[in-house]
Amino acid sequence: MADATPEPTMPTDNAEQIAEWNGTLGQRWAESQRETDAVVAAFGEAALQRAAARPGERVIDIGCGCGDTALALARQVGETGQVLGVDVSQPMLAVARQRAAAAGLRQLRFDEADASVAPLAAGIDLLYSRFGVMFFADPVAAFKHLHAALRPGGRLVFVCWRAPRDNSWAMAPLVAARKVLGITPPPADPLAPGPFAFADGERTRSILADAGFSGIDLQRVDAPIRLGATAREAAEGAVRVGPTARLAREAGPEHLPAILQGIERALAAQAASDGQVSLGGSTWLVSASRP
Numbered sequence: 001m002a003d004a005t006p007e008p009t010m011p012t013d014n015a016e017q018i019a020e021w022n023g024t025l026g027q028r029w030a031e032s033q034r035e036t037d038a039v040v041a042a043f044g045e046a047a048l049q050r051a052a053a054r055p056g057e058r059v060i061d062i063g064c065g066c067g068d069t070a071l072a073l074a075r076q077v078g079e080t081g082q083v084l085g086v087d088v089s090q091p092m093l094a095v096a097r098q099r100a101a102a103a104g105l106r107q108l109r110f111d112e113a114d115a116s117v118a119p120l121a122a123g124i125d126l127l128y129s130r131f132g133v134m135f136f137a138d139p140v141a142a143f144k145h146l147h148a149a150l151r152p153g154g155r156l157v158f159v160c161w162r163a164p165r166d167n168s169w170a171m172a173p174l175v176a177a178r179k180v181l182g183i184t185p186p187p188a189d190p191l192a193p194g195p196f197a198f199a200d201g202e203r204t205r206s207i208l209a210d211a212g213f214s215g216i217d218l219q220r221v222d223a224p225i226r227l228g229a230t231a232r233e234a235a236e237g238a239v240r241v242g243p244t245a246r247l248a249r250e251a252g253p254e255h256l257p258a259i260l261q262g263i264e265r266a267l268a269a270q271a272a273s274d275g276q277v278s279l280g281g282s283t284w285l286v287s288a289s290r291p
Ligand SMILES: C[S@@+](CC[C@H](N)C(=O)[O-])C[C@H]1O[C@@H](n2cnc3c(N)ncnc32)[C@H](O)[C@@H]1O
Pocket: 014, 017, 018, 021, 037, 040, 044, 062, 063, 064, 065, 066, 067, 068, 086, 087, 088, 089, 092, 113, 114, 115, 116, 129, 130, 131, 132, 133, 135, 136
């Protein structure tokens, strides 16, 4: 008899991601902006340093989310420059716009748009992204589109996650939650749009080459990620945002207390002597340019 389990299919457009980032996922990110920014700050900073935006430059922050790095870029390019943050998530863009207004940065604006297809101004000096480029259904087409926005000599700099096994900040809580729920997940498609879609450095390199970029460089950047002052705080963060949050949502609220307890126990075993929980984070810092 034929196996009735449907084969996982790759999405043909970004509709599913756009719905996710406008649903509970985007809402949670918007609500947790401060905590999330703190968690990924070191990686975004490494990419900002590599990008070295200069006064007067025109920059696009792809998948800018709640605007943290777009604000930083706007300060770097100054009043003679321009920064456009592009994102599909209404709740996250609402936070970004509030922050930009509070900072009085007139050189910064935001567009709600799918960066892989939206009309973009030409002659851009820098395309930047902190964890915002791994969600395209067709990455080569998306990067071709982005490449066309760059001026000749313009640069691309982004940071993306390396493999889950190198990111214990994400996997330790997830494994603990799965254990509580008694779940053995089916093997995931490592190429499917999502946080780890660019984990394979060679694939990322070939996507960018196929899209027309040159001078492609990938550097591994690892840093500990502080999940909380206590294992309990770290567990609460894990079920709010990130891979474990989705599992917890899908399991239903009746399982949340047990999931939290299971994660807390697992993380307590890895806590420092003062109770703080910091686990490993591993990324690729990717840079390239338009010839
Ligand atoms: C992991 S979050 C990172 C947000 C932000 N860059 C940060 O570091 O806080 C990924 C972001 O990519 C955005 N995104 C996903 N697909 C997108 C697309 N096709 N076009 C523009 N933004 C997209 C999401 O809405 C989300 O804000």
